[in-house]
Amino acid sequence: MATEDELRGRYAEAAADWAYMHPISNGGLAEGEEAVRLATTWGEQITRYLTESVRDEEMERAHGEIGRLGNRVKALEALGEELRRQRDKAEAAVERERQLHVRNVNTGDCEYCSERDYPDYAVPWPCDSIAALDAPAEAHDG
Numbered sequence: 001m002a003t004e005d006e007l008r009g010r011y012a013e014a015a016a017d018w019a020y021m022h023p024i025s026n027g028g029l030a031e032g033e034e035a036v037r038l039a040t041t042w043g044e045q046i047t048r049y050l051t052e053s054v055r056d057e058e059m060e061r062a063h064g065e066i067g068r069l070g071n072r073v074k075a076l077e078a079l080g081e082e083l084r085r086q087r088d089k090a091e092a093a094v095e096r097e098r099q100l101h102v103r104n105v106n107t108g109d110c111e112y113c114s115e116r117d118y119p120d121y122a123v124p125w126p127c128d129s130i131a132a133l134d135a136p137a138e139a140h141d142g
Contacts, residue, residue, distance in 0.1 A: 094133060101129045 100112040103125035107114075110130070113123035126134065
């Protein structure tokens with residue numbers, strides 16, 4: 001894309017060519033210079049218009065991109081909020097599980113599992129549930 005200075009130069013050349021090719025009859029040098037001045041002014045006006053048009057288009061594109069990015073940020077924020085809700089729900093479930101599977105201070109067994117372990121009624125603590133909760137994440141992957 002041409003810069004404003006490049007456009008200004010092109011239009012100045014075009015203005016000079018136009019003035020040369022369209023001489024004002026019987027006007028002499030003064031009218032010829034006036035034609036060059038008018039053509040140059042016309043070229044500058046077109047340059048300004050084109051430059052502003054390009055800027056407007058660039059601004060429109062930038063505003064569109066900002067809008068798209070804003071929508072993406074909102075979507076990511078919503079996703080983050082949903083992930084936080086899911087994390088909080090999972091942490092609450094883990095805490096409820098831990099509250100069920102407590103160690104009996106007298107026997108050292110898991111109270112919850114031992115109640116349901118007929119006929120032995122003795123499941124050592126930490127039981128499988130607590131062991132699974134305490135195991136490193138890599139042990140559960142794969």
